Amino acid sequence: MSEEFFSDTPYGELGLIVLKSCCQLGKEVDEFLKEQYGIKDPDFTFITDISEVRFSNGEGKVTINETVRGKDIYILADIGNYGLTYKMYGMETRIGPDEHFADIKRVISAINGKARRINVIMPLMYSSRQHRRKARESLDNAMALHELEHMGVHGIYTFDVHDPNVQNAIPLLTFENIYPTAEIVKNFVENENITQDELEKKDMIIISPDTGAMARAVYYSNVLKQDIGIFYKRRDYSKIVDGKNPIVEHKYIGKDVTDKDILIVDDMIASGESVLDICSQLKEQGAKRVYAAVSFSLFTEGPAKFDEFYEKGLLDAVYSTNLTYVPEEVKNRPWFKQVNMSKLLATFIHHINLDISLSGLLDKTRGIKRIVKK
Structure with missing residues (x-):
């Protein structure tokens, strides 16, 4: 069914890789995407089965449990999720932004170049408050964006980034800043x-x-x-x-x-x-x-x-x-x-997968004026 359904899709079958940090949002996005594609099968899902492992010394591993060959992949991750924990040396430890970002890279590594295209969706941009250098200090956000670019990511999508000028670090890569x-x-x-x-x-x-x-x-x-x-x-x-x-x-x-x-x-x-x-x-x-x-x-x-x-x-x-x-x-x-932003995020993914212009979604002025008039 899936090959026939997505035969006319420019970038192939859509696949969501939802990390644990973004589990609830990913499920809601999946449901809205099924509506937009008109899929009635209750057992169908765009979400790819993966395993995320944390070892007791703090190291991690991601395994993809089904094929992603030729798919248009969208990785969803919430680097701000401080509600996830694991045992490290017997102590309950919270997963921080650095570890969440490392998991994104682990997913890309596990894909191993088999997907047709990889897009990363980080609603909260990693290190967005360390976005410019004023003294002898690290420039974490630019370094992270460079890493994703060098790993072959096609596009990066985020929401209301602290400073939109961070995209200047990757001028040749698709970078969309969406406002809610x-x-x-x-x-x-x-x-x-x-x-x-x-x-x-x-x-x-x-x-x-x-x-x-x-x-x-x-x-x-x-x-x-x-x-x-x-x-x-x-x-x-x-x-x-x-x-x-x-x-x-x-x-x-x-x-x-x-x-x-x-x-x-x-x-x-x-x-x-x-x-x-x-x-x-x-x-x-x-x-x-x-x-x-x-x-x-x-x-x-x-x-x-x-x-x-x-x-x-x-x-x-x-x-x-x-x-x-x-x-x-x-x-x-x-x-x-x-x-709730799940429907808007699903609409963006739907448009990107079908190679439809995002201009109407990015320009919110008309929609706001219509809301206010009502």
Whole structure:
């Protein structure tokens, strides 16, 4: 069946290789792909059977248990999944980003050149915050991209990368940076029952937490037709704490926030220190409701602080995607709203496999305007 079904596909039969780090997202993508290809067989799956092994000394191995010869392969991996563990020297050890990235390379090695094409999908880009060099320091992201290029990868696909300029490291390789903006806006507008009249009254202000996120805030501001503000983040560059310069002061620049709804937009929440400090300041200045919308929520120091801010009325909700691991305990929090990106990711894979232009999917402005009008 599969050879006949995919006989007209430019790049051959589609195959998903879903690493353990991306298991749930991969299953959902598989179901949406079956819908898009019109496959009714409940036993059919695009997911290739593989085995991932961790040895007790920390080494790993990937084995592919079925043929991938001539297939158009898509490797799905979540390098931010800190929920996976294994026994190393008898101690429970969490799998970190470096090990997740090594597993991607192990898969490519196991394929051994038999696939027609290999694409890597890393929703959260590996080492995206170590993307540029300011001193004598490592340039991890560029090195990782070079490795994938040298291993014969055809394309790399990611979401809302910390700095889109990282693609300059691999100018001859396909690199697509996908924004989840429309899906986040859709969920936000529907869940909060925000009407067209409210938007026309300009009762909302879009806030950028720092200068680095300003372009994203401008985009949200333009499509929602709302005012914009920014927080200037002053750091103490004389010292480094936990690998970064500590924040000394957040200073707001923009329109008066009194009785206004606030939407703070950024690419990710790590510890949440910046966002929560901004929430406090905005509430002190008279803001009504305060929301945060991010592509990735890491919660590197746990959700307790967010619970506290929610209970005190300083934060109303955090909107984030399912593109990276979020613990079940966080998903069940009343302030956390998860935006499902599985269908969009499946649509991208479907288009790439059939060699259909991605321009319409990459341009989200029209879709957002349609959502807002509704």
